[in-house]
C-alpha cells in the first residue's frame with residue numbers, strides 16, 4: 001500500500017509508532033509471527049481496492065469471508081490448472097516478445113535493435129492476464145504497443161490516485177480523477193461485455209450438448225468457482241470485481257519483477273554471464289523453454305528472480321493489518337486490540353539480522369541455502385498470502401529464461417548514470433529511481449529501461 005515512511009526503520013528501528021493508532025513492524029521474525037496469527041485481519045484501508053464498492057479477494061477485511069473466496073478460486077491458481085492455460089501464457093508471454101524482438105533485429109541493418117524491455121514485459125503480462133480474464137485479446141483497445149503500455153499505466157494510476165483521495169467527498173474525487181476516468185471505464189465496460197459474451201457461449205454449448213468445449217481460462221474459473229464447504233458461488237457483481245482485481249493484481253506486479261531482474265542483471269555482469277551460460281548450456285537456440293523445463297534445469301535463473309523479489313519487492317509498501325482481540329506483544333511492546341500494524345515488507349527483505357549483505361544483489365545466496373526462498377515476504381505471509389504466485393512464477397521464469405538464451409543484452413552507451421560502476425551509498429550498483437503505483441516501477445522507464453539486443 002502506501003510507501004510513505006518505507007525507510008523510517010533506519011531512524012526508528014524495528015517497531016515504531018507511525019500515527020497515534022498505528023505502528024510499523026519491520027523485523028521478519030516479528031512479521032512472520034504476527035501475520036501467521038489467523039486472527040490478524042486486514043485494515044479498512046483495503047476499501048480503496050473495491051473497484052465497484054463490492055468486496056473482493058484483496059479487500060475482504062474478515063479472514064473468514066476471504067477464506068470462502070480463497071476456497072472458491074484457489075484450485076484455479078494451482079499449477080495443475082495453470083497447465084491447461086499454458087498455450088495462452090506462452091503465446092502472449094514469451095512468444096509475443098520474441099516475435100517483436102526478432103522482427104526488429106531482422107529489419108535492422110546491423111543486427112542490433114534498441115527495445116524498452118519494461119514496456120514489452122508490461123504489455124505481455126497484461127496480454128496474458130487480460131486474455132485469461134476476458135476470454136479474448138485486449139490489444140485492440142489501443143493502436144500501438146506504446147499506447148497499450150500507456151493505457152495500462154493510466155488505469156493503474158487511476159486506481160492509485162483514487163486510493164489516495166477516496167476519503168474526500170465524492171465530487172472532489174471525481175474532479176481529481178477525470179483525466180484518467182475513461183481509461184478505467186473502458187476496462188470495466190470490457191469486463192461487462194466479456195461476462196455477457198461468455199454466458200451466451202456457455203448457454204449455446206449447453207444447448208448443443210458440447211460443454212466439454214468450454215474455454216479454460218480465469219473468466220470461466222470465476223464463473224464456475226464454488227466453495228466446496230458452503231457451495232457458495234459468486235454473483236455477477238462479484239465476478240466483475242474479481243476480474244478487475246486480477247487485471248491489477250496480476251499484471252504490473254509480474255511484469256515489473258521481470259523488468260527489475262533484467263535491470264539488476266545489467267548492473268551485475270557476473271550474474272548476467274552466469275545466467276546466460278546456464279540456460280545456453282542446456283537448451284538450443286529458439287527452443288521454447290517450458291515452465292517445467294525451467295524448474296527442472298535452471299536453478300540459477302530461478303535464484304535471480306528470487307533475489308530481485310527480495311531486493312526490489314514490487315509490492316514493497318506497507319501492508320496494514322489489525323491487531324486482534326486480546327492484543328499482541330511485539331519486541332516487548334504491548335499492542336492493544338484494534339491497533340493498526342503496518343507490515344514493512346521492503347525493510348524485512350533487507351533486514352540485517354536475517355540477510356547477509358542485504359543491499360547486494362546476490363542470487364547465489366539461494367543456491368547455498370534453498371530454505372531462504374521461504375523467507376522472502378514479497379508475496380506476503382499467512383492466511384492472506386498471494387494466490388496468484390504460481391501464475392506469476394510461470395510467466396517470470398518462461399520469459400526470462402527464453403530471452404536470456406536467445407538474445408545478448410548490452411546497455412546503451414548513453415545510459416551513463418546507471419551501470420556496474422555507478423554505486424549507491426552502500427557501495428553496490430545504484431538501481432534506477434522508482435515510484436509506487438500498485439507495483440514498484442521505474443520513474444523514468446522510457447530512459448532507463450532501454451537495452452540493445454542482438455542475436456548471439
Ligand code: HEM
Nearest residue numbers: 057058249250253254257315319378379380384386388392
Ligand atoms: C510477482 C508477482 C506478484 C507479487 C509480488 C504479488 C504480491 C502480492 C502481495 C504482497 C499480496 C498481499 C497484499 C496485501 O495483503 O496487501 C498479494 C495478494 C493478492 N494477489 Fe498477488 N502478487 C503477484 C502476482 C499476482 C498474480 C499474477 C495474481 C493473479 C492473477 C495475483 C493475485 C492476488 C490476489 C487475488 C491477492 C489478494 C489475496 C488476499 O488478500 O487474500 N497476484 N499479492
